[in-house]
Amino acid sequence: xxxxxxxxxxxxxxxxxxxxxxxxxxxxxxxxxxxxxxxxxxxxxxxxxxxxxxxxxxxxxxxxxxxxxxxxxxxxxxxxxxxxxxxxxxxxxxxxxxxxxxxxxxxxxxxxxxxxxxxxxxxxxxxxxxxxxxxxxxxxxxxxxxxxxxxxxxxxxxxxxxxxxxxxxxxxxxxxxxxxxxxxxxxxxxxxxxxxxxxxxxxxxxxxxxxxxxxxxxxxxxxxxxxxxxxxxxxxxxxxxxxxxxxxxxxxxxxxxxxxxxxxxxxxxxxxxxxxxxxxxxxxxxxxxxxxxxxxxxxxxxxxxxxxxxxxxxxxx
Numbered sequence: 001x002x003x004x005x006x007x008x009x010x011x012x013x014x015x016x017x018x019x020x021x022x023x024x025x026x027x028x029x030x031x032x033x034x035x036x037x038x039x040x041x042x043x044x045x046x047x048x049x050x051x052x053x054x055x056x057x058x059x060x061x062x063x064x065x066x067x068x069x070x071x072x073x074x075x076x077x078x079x080x081x082x083x084x085x086x087x088x089x090x091x092x093x094x095x096x097x098x099x100x101x102x103x104x105x106x107x108x109x110x111x112x113x114x115x116x117x118x119x120x121x122x123x124x125x126x127x128x129x130x131x132x133x134x135x136x137x138x139x140x141x142x143x144x145x146x147x148x149x150x151x152x153x154x155x156x157x158x159x160x161x162x163x164x165x166x167x168x169x170x171x172x173x174x175x176x177x178x179x180x181x182x183x184x185x186x187x188x189x190x191x192x193x194x195x196x197x198x199x200x201x202x203x204x205x206x207x208x209x210x211x212x213x214x215x216x217x218x219x220x221x222x223x224x225x226x227x228x229x230x231x232x233x234x235x236x237x238x239x240x241x242x243x244x245x246x247x248x249x250x251x252x253x254x255x256x257x258x259x260x261x262x263x264x265x266x267x268x269x270x271x272x273x274x275x276x277x278x279x280x281x282x283x284x285x286x287x288x289x290x291x292x293x294x295x296x297x298x299x300x301x302x303x304x305x306x307x308x309x310x311x312x313x314x315x316x317x
Contacts, residue, residue, distance in 0.1 A: 086297045086298075087297075088109065088123075089125070089220045089254070089295060089297050089298075090109075090123040090124055090125055090220035090221055090222055090254075091109055091123050091222070092111075092121060092123070092222060092292040092293055092294050092296070093292070093293035093296045095111065095120060095291075095292065098111075098113065098120055099113045099114055099115045099116070099120075100112070100113065100120060101113075101114055101151075103144070103146060103188055105180070105183040105186075105189075106177065106179050106180050106183060107124055107130065107169075107173075107174055107177070107180040107183070108122055108123065108124035108169040108174075108180075108183075108184075108189070109122070109123050109124070110122050110168075110188050110189060111224075112147075112151075112188050113244075114151045116227070116232070116243070116244035117151065117153050117236075117241065117242065117243045117244065118153075118190070118191045118192070118225060118243055118244055118246070119168055119188060119189065119191065119224055119225070120224055120225075121168075121222050121223065121224035121290075121292065122168035122169045122189055122222070122223060122224060123169075123220075123221065123222035123223075124169050124173065124221055125218050125219065125220055125221070126173050126209060126210070126213045126218065126219040126220075126221055127213060127217070127218050127219075128213050128214050128217075129176050130173055130174060130175065130176045130180070130213075131172065131173055131175065131209075131210035131213050131214065132175065132210070132214070133174075133175030133176035133177070134175065134176075135174070135175045135176065135177060135178055135180075135181045136175075136181075137171050137172070137181070138171070138181055138182060138185060139185070140182060140185050141155040141165055141185045141187065141190070142154075142155060142185060142186065142187065143155070143186075143187050144186040144187055144188040146188075147188065150240060152187075153187040153188070153190070153236075153241065153243060154187065155187060157187075157235070157236045157237070157238060157241055157243060158192065158235065158243075160237075161192060161235035161236075163192035163193060163194065163195070163235060163245065164192075164193045164194070164195045164198040164199075165187070165190045165192075165193075166190060166191045166192065166193025166197075166198045166202070166249075167184060167189060167190060168189050168190070168191060168223050168224060169184055169189055169223075170184065170206045171184045171185065172206060172207075172210060173206070173209070173210065173221075191224075191225050191246055191249070192235055192243060192244075192245045192246065192269075193246075193249070193269060194269050194270050194271060196270070196271035196272075197249075197267060197268075197269060197270060197271060197272055200271065200272065201267055201272040201276070201279070202249065202267060202272075204276060205251060205265060205267075205276060208276065208317065209221065209253060212253070212255065212315065216255040216257040216258075217255065217257045218255070218256070218257075219253055219254065219255050220253070220254040220255075220256075220295065221251065221252070221253050221254075222251070222252050222292075222294060223249065223250060223251035223252070224249070224250060224290075225244075225246030225247075225248070225249055225250075226246060226247060226248040226249065226250055226266070226289055226290060227244060227246060227247055228247040228248070229247070232244040232245055232246070232247065233245040245269070246269050247268070247269055248266055248267060248268050248269055248289075249266070249267050249269060250264065250265065250266050250267075250286045250289065250290060251264065251265045252264045252265075252283050252286050252294050252295075253265075254283075254294075254295055254306065259314075260302070260306060261306065261309070261311070261314050261315070262283045262295065262306040262307055262309070263280055263281075263282075263283070263309075263310060263311070263312065263314075263315055264280070264281045264282055264283045264285060264286035264310070265279050265280055265281065265286075266279060266281055266285070266286065266289065267279050275317075276312070276317050277312040277317050280310055280312045280317070281310055282307060282308055282309060282310040283295070283306070283307035283308075284307045284308050285310070287307070294307070295307065
């Protein structure tokens with residue numbers, strides 16, 4: 001019997017070793033994507049942390065896994081939404097029934113009306129960097145090279161009209177780059193504007209927006225003309241170049257800073273006296289007057305709450 005015991009002992013020893021190796025492998029396998037050297041340490045990879053957090057959320061809230069196998073609680077969803085930037089939040093929803101040609105400049109978007117030869121709206125995000133940059137105002141008004149000859153307004157088309165070349169996206173909101181400053185003087189960013197409004201109340205609102213950007217961080221802004229008649233007054237002496245003169249102008253402003261808030265303004269295209277708050281309205285009111293849908297990317301409840309309020313005092317005016 002002795003010759004048999006030795007091989008049996010060796011066999012049992014081998015089986016024990018195989019079992020131990022399998023146990024270690026299983027242990028490593030249970031550690032997700034941690035390396036063997038990390039099993040007893042504090043190092044954890046990003047994906048391991050995410051999976052452990054997801055597992056804890058599943059255990060705590062008993063939620064179902066999404067398509068890629070991760071578990072996401074309502075709190076996680078809210079946190080993700082809060083830090084995910086909106087793409088072009090300042091841009092209204094697609095216009096229905098409008099003549100629209102979208103022009104994407106380096107720092108603002110123009111919805112251009114090729115029949116009225118002025119923008120439907122211009123929208124941009126305003127940051128302190130843009131508002132307080134070092135680039136000097138150029139005053140180089142020029143036709144937009146992206147437009148065809150038939151639809152290209154030139155600076156001389158305003159000569160003798162009695163109207164200023166009124167910026168929608170101001171030059172003062174594009175002081176961080178020479179390209180943006182030059183683009184702000186494209187005639188696609190310009191509307192016929194009463195001189196006293198241009199250098200007065202409208203300019204005051206532009207200055208105020210830059211101050212708000214300094215205080216609140218990024219502002220989301222959209223502005224443009226309002227036409228009260230289907231056959232507005234026009235300017236321009238060249239054949240085929242008739243530029244519609246707005247009856248009013250609107251501007252809507254949103255901040256998602258420490259205290260999210262929104263406000264709108266409507267100014268008649270004439271000299272405006274009185275206080276800025278006299279022209280303040282809710283964003284809902286501007287939507288009624290223009291038929292546009294602003295800040296539609298926001299959560300529906302947040303959008304509704306922000307857009308129904310007109311509270312100039314909350315903006316310090």
